[in-house]
Each structure stands twice: as C-alpha cells, then as structure tokens.
Amino acid sequence: MLEVANLSYTLPNQTTLFDDISLTLDEGEIIGLSGASGLGKTTFAKVITGYLPAQSGEINCKSLKNKPHPVQLIWQHPEQSVNPKWRLQKVLEEAGDINKHLLNQLNIPFEWLQRYPHQLSGGQLQRICIARCLLTNPSYIIADEITTMLDPIAQAEIWQLIMEYVQKNKIGLLIISHDHPLLENLCEKILDFTQFVKPFEGLSRNNDEGVRT
Numbered sequence: 001m002l003e004v005a006n007l008s009y010t011l012p013n014q015t016t017l018f019d020d021i022s023l024t025l026d027e028g029e030i031i032g033l034s035g036a037s038g039l040g041k042t043t044f045a046k047v048i049t050g051y052l053p054a055q056s057g058e059i060n061c062k063s064l065k066n067k068p069h070p071v072q073l074i075w076q077h078p079e080q081s082v083n084p085k086w087r088l089q090k091v092l093e094e095a096g097d098i099n100k101h102l103l104n105q106l107n108i109p110f111e112w113l114q115r116y117p118h119q120l121s122g123g124q125l126q127r128i129c130i131a132r133c134l135l136t137n138p139s140y141i142i143a144d145e146i147t148t149m150l151d152p153i154a155q156a157e158i159w160q161l162i163m164e165y166v167q168k169n170k171i172g173l174l175i176i177s178h179d180h181p182l183l184e185n186l187c188e189k190i191l192d193f194t195q196f197v198k199p200f201e202g203l204s205r206n207n208d209e210g211v212r213t
C-alpha cells in the first residue's frame with residue numbers, strides 16, 4: 001500500500017499550496033483526484049513520485065528507496081517529458097529493457113523506435129510515455145491529466161490500454177483530471193483536492209469552470 005501522511009507543501013514565496021494531505025492507495029486500487037486549476041495537484045504528484053522533496057509529512061510504500069521509483073508519473077504533455085534529440089528507442093531504453101510484448105499491447109509498431117519525438121502525434125507519443133512508465137514495472141502510477149490534449153478517440157484508446165494493464169498487473173492508479181465523467185467511469189472513489197487547500201489571503205484561484213474566485 002502507498003501511504004501519504006500529513007503532506008504539506010509551501011512555495012518559495014511562503015504560500016502554502018496544500019496542507020495536511022493524507023491518503024492511501026492500494027495495489028490494484030483506482031482513485032480519482034479532481035480540483036480546480038492551479039491548486040497544486042501536479043506539485044502533489046511530483047512530491048509523491050520523488051521529483052520534489054517532501055517538505056513535511058511522510059510517504060511510505062514498499063521499495064520506496066529502490067530505483068526506478070515504485071511510484072511513476074505520467075505527465076500531461078508528452079512532448080515536454082521526452083528528450084527531443086533522442087530517438088524513441090533511447091527514450092524507452094532509459095526505463096529498462098524494451099519488451100516487445102508490452103509494445104504490442106500498447107499498439108506501438110517497432111519501427112516507431114527509430115523516429116524522433118516530433119515525428120509522432122500527441123497520442124502516439126503519449127503511448128510511448130506510457131510504455132516508458134510501464135517498463136519500470138511500477139507498483140503505483142499517477143496519471144496527471146494525461147489525455148487532456150487528445151481527441152476523444154485517442155483518449156478512449158489510451159484509457160482502455162491503461163485500465164487493462166493496471167487491472168491485470170494490480171497496479172494502484174491515481175488519476176488526476178478535471179474530467180468528472182471520466183473519473184466517474186474509471187475510479188472506485190474520487191477525492192476533491194480543494195479540501196487540502198487553504199484559501200489564499202488576497203489572491204484568487206480558478207475554479208473548475210476557469211472562473212476566478
């Protein structure tokens with residue numbers, strides 16, 4: 001089980017982004033996390049996956065000190081999360097030995113591996129990023145707005161592939177999204193990030209409709 005206890009995060013300007021988050025994610029469990037833009041969901045994801053240090057609170061799970069990290073993040077913008085100068089073979093090899101069966105499962109033709117990132121569409125490149133994540137054999141995955149920029153057909157295809165894989169391999173999945181119908185469709189429960197956020201003094205944030213509050 002992945003356990004997050006009393007996690008808080010304060011920005012360099014001393015604004016507390018989120019405060020006292022505690023949650024658990026079991027292997028095989030699928031949880032949604034929603035909340036308005038700018039509240040700190042991506043920052044929270046980066047702390048859990050080790051890209052940012054935990055300033056206070058605790059993150060516990062089996063093999064947390066191992067490399068690769070047992071909790072892997074799939075980012076919103078695939079084109080920003082790969083080295084544009086690397087062929088996709090090198091992008092994948094960074095995560096582990098390339099597994100042809102996995103590439104087949106994700107509908108990734110082997111010939112794509114000789115291409116550069118800009119030679120794939122957004123949806124195709126996101127499948128490469130998902131493959132890179134899965135090649136690390138994660139116990140938990142955080143999917144941060146991973147299909148927001150894709151058309152509905154590419155979105156449906158990606159979610160079908162991920163759901164099949166995580167269910168078969170009992171991976172815990174935290175889906176961060178503004179898309180409530182998607183979360184209701186895929187998740188056993190949905191958490192509202194707003195509960196972890198203290199109101200800013202003298203500042204405003206966007207709500208889900210993009211309206212300043």
Ligand SMILES: Nc1ncnc2c1ncn2[C@@H]1O[C@H](COP(=O)(O)OP(=O)(O)OP(=O)(O)O)[C@@H](O)[C@H]1O
Pocket residue numbers: 011012017035036037038039040041042043044
């Ligand atoms: N290192 C930093 N220095 C200053 N501000 C930061 C830093 N990191 C994040 N922020 C700010 O913290 C806020 C939360 O950002 P974050 O990306 O975590 O929010 P989010 O809830 O994921 O938003 P979205 O739903 O739009 O992706 C933003 O206003 C962002 O500009």
